[in-house]
Amino acid sequence: MIQPFGFIKSLMPKTLLKRSVMIIVIPLVLVQLTSVYVFLERHLDTITRNIATNIASSIDLITHLHKRNSPTIKTAGIKLGFHIRRYPKSFFKSLKPSAYHAWEDKFLVRALRQSIKDPYVLVSSEAYLRVYVLVKDETLAFTFARKRLMSRTTPLVFFWAIGASIFFLIIAILFMRNQVRPIKQLAEASERFGKGLDITYFKPYGASEVRQAAIAFRRMQERIKRQVEQRTEMLAGISHDLRTPLTRMKLALAMMPKTLDVEPLKQDILHMESMINEYLAFVRGDQQEVPQKLDMGLLIKQSAAQFENNSFHVDVMVPSTPTMIIGRPQALKRALENLLSNAQSFAQEAWIILEKTSKDIQIILDDNGPGIPEEFTDDVLKPFFRLESSRNESTGGIGLGLSIVADIVHGHGGRLHLGKSPQGGLRALIELPK
Ligand SMILES: Nc1ncnc2c1ncn2[C@@H]1O[C@H](COP(=O)(O)OP(=O)(O)OP(=O)(O)O)[C@@H](O)[C@H]1O
Numbered sequence: 001m002i003q004p005f006g007f008i009k010s011l012m013p014k015t016l017l018k019r020s021v022m023i024i025v026i027p028l029v030l031v032q033l034t035s036v037y038v039f040l041e042r043h044l045d046t047i048t049r050n051i052a053t054n055i056a057s058s059i060d061l062i063t064h065l066h067k068r069n070s071p072t073i074k075t076a077g078i079k080l081g082f083h084i085r086r087y088p089k090s091f092f093k094s095l096k097p098s099a100y101h102a103w104e105d106k107f108l109v110r111a112l113r114q115s116i117k118d119p120y121v122l123v124s125s126e127a128y129l130r131v132y133v134l135v136k137d138e139t140l141a142f143t144f145a146r147k148r149l150m151s152r153t154t155p156l157v158f159f160w161a162i163g164a165s166i167f168f169l170i171i172a173i174l175f176m177r178n179q180v181r182p183i184k185q186l187a188e189a190s191e192r193f194g195k196g197l198d199i200t201y202f203k204p205y206g207a208s209e210v211r212q213a214a215i216a217f218r219r220m221q222e223r224i225k226r227q228v229e230q231r232t233e234m235l236a237g238i239s240h241d242l243r244t245p246l247t248r249m250k251l252a253l254a255m256m257p258k259t260l261d262v263e264p265l266k267q268d269i270l271h272m273e274s275m276i277n278e279y280l281a282f283v284r285g286d287q288q289e290v291p292q293k294l295d296m297g298l299l300i301k302q303s304a305a306q307f308e309n310n311s312f313h314v315d316v317m318v319p320s321t322p323t324m325i326i327g328r329p330q331a332l333k334r335a336l337e338n339l340l341s342n343a344q345s346f347a348q349e350a351w352i353i354l355e356k357t358s359k360d361i362q363i364i365l366d367d368n369g370p371g372i373p374e375e376f377t378d379d380v381l382k383p384f385f386r387l388e389s390s391r392n393e394s395t396g397g398i399g400l401g402l403s404i405v406a407d408i409v410h411g412h413g414g415r416l417h418l419g420k421s422p423q424g425g426l427r428a429l430i431e432l433p434k
């Protein structure tokens, strides 16, 4: 499906901090632009036009006085802010309008055109403006500073406006970062909880909504933990209590007269016993271990070495540099050993590959046995589930191995996939977060 906003979405910043800053910056820039536009277009225009009119009228007034032969034009000029010089009439002809044109000159040109009826020439330079007017066979030169026409504070206003916005923006970013931090911390805590790591350090803080979410997360995490613990304890309790009646049954069977065929019954009891023992061993081992930094490559090599013998060969391919992750070494070793023991029971050769990706590490275990049909790849992960074909003495397990593997992998925040290996057997793929 074509998404019309997909392109815009892809341009949007991804992090909350960047988005919030954008939400602040865009209106700020727009307000600045609007005010600059209004200021330049309207305010500055009006002011400069008024000043230009003022200057033109003053020049007009002095030329008027001069026409009436007033002796006071020099004084009037000084009072009105002009430096006045008198030249002969012929001087006027030699004058040429200057090539220099500033933005504000057009206002003066317009104002002079409206006010001065005598012939005149405007000469402008960077610092000064000079208006020559031909009055009564004489050329009067009115000189005044450009500053008078153009307010020099304009760049200052922009500087302050932009400078102040940048300054306040930086302060806003600093405050925003503090607001985003608790959200980040909450995300990290959830991530750690998913990987089965310790999050007791996690304290809710920040804005009330964020704190509320953090408190809800804590409660949820405690509930899940309690529930899991309760279940495991209950199952462990039941398993433990079953051992006594089983022992009693075993004794009773031993006392039975030899004439009765009790062998199948004995086998069943032994089988039940090993099921219970295995489960108890798993539950006990899992509860005590503390996550720590470990080299997965080394762990794989150690586990594989235990299975290497004349009738079974394991090929190990791990990176030459250590692949460090945080996890429970005993549990992970147990998972690998369970997979390897299956491979040993069903195949002659196995291959283990360890790969690092940007997000996680992948452990691929292939063998050349019969494999597991696709329709059973989910079922074999259930406790005590075994494929019918493997119910013989040589491969006689109790069907807990793969469910323990899945449990350990999930406990580390990872995933377990079962599929087909290129050698025709089973491929077990474990993905663990880094
Ligand atoms: N590598 C394999 N190749 C073929 N089938 C397999 C392989 N691994 C497991 N299976 C099938 O999946 C079933 C479940 O395996 P799982 O390891 O859970 O139990 P188990 O090996 O029978 O007993 P346990 O491991 O508890 O001693 C096995 O009985 C077997 O049928």
Ligand SMILES: [Mg+2]
Binding pocket: 338, 341, 342, 397, 400, 401, 402
């Ligand atoms: Mg097994």
